[in-house]
Amino acid sequence: MSSTLLEVTRSAHEDVERLERLVVKELQREPASNRDQLFQSHRVRNMIDTLISTTHKLVEVYEDKDNARKDEIAALGGQTASGVNLFGAFYDRLKEIREYHRRHPLARVIDPTEEFEELLKEEPHIEFSGEEAFGRYLDMHELYNEYINSKFGEPVEYSAFLDTFSQFQKVPRHLKLTRQYKDYLTHLLEYLLSYFERTEPLQDLGRMFSKVESEFEELWADGKITGWENKDLANGHVQSQESIIDLDYYSTVEELMEVGPEKLKEALGARGLKVGGTLQQRAERLFLMKHTPLDQLDKKHFGKGSRTSQENGGSIVLQQNSMKEIALMEAKLQRMCEFFKERIIQTKENVEKKQALTYEEMEAEREEEEVQADSESDDDEQQIYNPLKLPMGWDGKPIPYWLYKLHGLGQEFKCEICGNHSYWGRRAFERHFKEWRHQHGMRCLGIPNTKNFNEITSIQEAKELWERIQEKQGLNKWRPDLEEEYEDKEGNIYNKKTYTDLQRQGLI
Numbered sequence: 001m002s003s004t005l006l007e008v009t010r011s012a013h014e015d016v017e018r019l020e021r022l023v024v025k026e027l028q029r030e031p032a033s034n035r036d037q038l039f040q041s042h043r044v045r046n047m048i049d050t051l052i053s054t055t056h057k058l059v060e061v062y063e064d065k066d067n068a069r070k071d072e073i074a075a076l077g078g079q080t081a082s083g084v085n086l087f088g089a090f091y092d093r094l095k096e097i098r099e100y101h102r103r104h105p106l107a108r109v110i111d112p113t114e115e116f117e118e119l120l121k122e123e124p125h126i127e128f129s130g131e132e133a134f135g136r137y138l139d140m141h142e143l144y145n146e147y148i149n150s151k152f153g154e155p156v157e158y159s160a161f162l163d164t165f166s167q168f169q170k171v172p173r174h175l176k177l178t179r180q181y182k183d184y185l186t187h188l189l190e191y192l193l194s195y196f197e198r199t200e201p202l203q204d205l206g207r208m209f210s211k212v213e214s215e216f217e218e219l220w221a222d223g224k225i226t227g228w229e230n231k232d233l234a235n236g237h238v239q240s241q242e243s244i245i246d247l248d249y250y251s252t253v254e255e256l257m258e259v260g261p262e263k264l265k266e267a268l269g270a271r272g273l274k275v276g277g278t279l280q281q282r283a284e285r286l287f288l289m290k291h292t293p294l295d296q297l298d299k300k301h302f303g304k305g306s307r308t309s310q311e312n313g314g315s316i317v318l319q320q321n322s323m324k325e326i327a328l329m330e331a332k333l334q335r336m337c338e339f340f341k342e343r344i345i346q347t348k349e350n351v352e353k354k355q356a357l358t359y360e361e362m363e364a365e366r367e368e369e370e371v372q373a374d375s376e377s378d379d380d381e382q383q384i385y386n387p388l389k390l391p392m393g394w395d396g397k398p399i400p401y402w403l404y405k406l407h408g409l410g411q412e413f414k415c416e417i418c419g420n421h422s423y424w425g426r427r428a429f430e431r432h433f434k435e436w437r438h439q440h441g442m443r444c445l446g447i448p449n450t451k452n453f454n455e456i457t458s459i460q461e462a463k464e465l466w467e468r469i470q471e472k473q474g475l476n477k478w479r480p481d482l483e484e485e486y487e488d489k490e491g492n493i494y495n496k497k498t499y500t501d502l503q504r505q506g507l508i
Contacts, residue, residue: 005061005072006069006073009061012061015054016058020051023044026043026044026047038134038135039123042201044201126198128198137346137347138340142191144161152184158351159348162351168227168333169226174265174266177323182322182329185330193205196336196340208339215331216331228323250287253280253287364388367388388404391424409425413429413457415438416457417442421437442462445462445463447466452469489508
């Protein structure tokens with residue numbers, strides 16, 4: 001294989017140069033519509049990925065960790081380890097080439113340019129939900145349901161959620177440290193990243209997030225992250241102004257109980273202690289901190305996951321890391337929301353617009369948008385305006401809408417026996433039972449196409465009806481060989497077939 005390493009290197013360089021020219025050629029072409037522009041971006045993204053992978057292979061070849069490239073260059077100069085001279089190596093290689101062409105006389109040279117040119121014609125497959133409308137809007141209904149069913153969420157409308165989902169500073173501090181809130185942020189970030197990759201394939205997301213992370217580290221060190229101020233590194237926890245309770249003002253547990261259960265719960269949660277129990281139990285648990293430092297309290301007083309070790313402030317480090325991770329996710333989400341600010345506004349406007357439309361109006365508008373999208377890339381279709389896709393009349397123009405409704409041409413009937421073929425209108429549906437397509441389907445099933453099977457379009461229903469008809473015909477049919485009775489001289493009863501056979505044999 002070492003004899004082909006230089007050829008592989010040359011071919012990889014050629015592919016890199018050809019991909020670079022194709023990227024330039026693709027970007028010089030002006031797309032006719034937003035859909036074409038998105039396809040163009042994904043084609044360029046795919047070519048760039050291929051270019052990067054090819055370049056990485058070249059780097060591995062030039063690093064030459066196994067000395068394969070060095071040995072091949074030495075072999076070309078006649079300096080082989082086995083002592084073969086220059087001309088001997090040349091003629092051995094020439095013999096291999098002649099032998100190959102002798103065995104493959106029809107082999108031809110394939111132009112790799114043709115293969116790369118196909119990259120400019122392909123249509124990338126991009127998955128969008130119906131609500132996203134091919135990348136024009138966001139589809140956050142699952143995240144909305146997760147938000148309103150959580151402890152930190154509020155029962156708001158979907159349009160209001162689009163306005164407030166990026167305002168993380170409104171969530172109370174003690175609720176941000178919950179597992180539910182962290183899972184919600186994770187799902188929200190995953191969706192926005194997926195949407196970003198589908199709609200903005202040429203954007204450098206890594207560079208964007210690296211800048212966010214560098215700015216975040218500086219602000220976090222200074223305690224200036226919005227919503228995460230008042231860091232108390234000495235005590236190892238973060239307290240908001242609402243959760244601070246100065247224990248110096250309270251001398252007994254009874255006095256501390258007067259603060260109220262909710263205030264005690266916030267104070268316990270801010271310190272990582274258990275927040276459950278009765279009012280007295282909460283007060284007793286918090287009152288322990290009046291004379292005992294937090295890192296010396298018994299392990300049983302801490303909430304699940306908030307204290308795994310009492311040595312060297314292990315719980316403090318875990319809590320700080322969890323807070324920092326959540327704050328960094330909020331910073332990334334904030335940057336993503338700023339990037340998609342206009343898209344979020346358009347999504348909200350679209351939701352409010354759909355709330356004021358009937359189902360028929362939404363369907364008509366959707367079909368009109370599809371026609372307009374198709375007409376952008378096809379100038380010939382712009383001559384006929386047919387947003388409702390009405391059938392063409394004898395004059396080559398769409399028939400009137402009242403005639404379309406009168407014949408029920410908007411009603412679709414599917415027939416499974418005809419291979420799920422669609423028939424538009426009741427009249428065409430009733431007529432098709434006598435046409436060749438339906439008759440051929442019935443013959444393939446081995447069922448006669450009689451009036452009994454009119455209005456039946458399901459293969460399973462047709463088979464079941466045919467079985468019932470056969471059973472009914474079998475019960476009512478007279479079978480004399482089996483059902484006609486005969487009696488011999490001794491009074492034995494036989495059917496006709498058995499009696500005839502015994503009589504012929506002379507046994508009766």
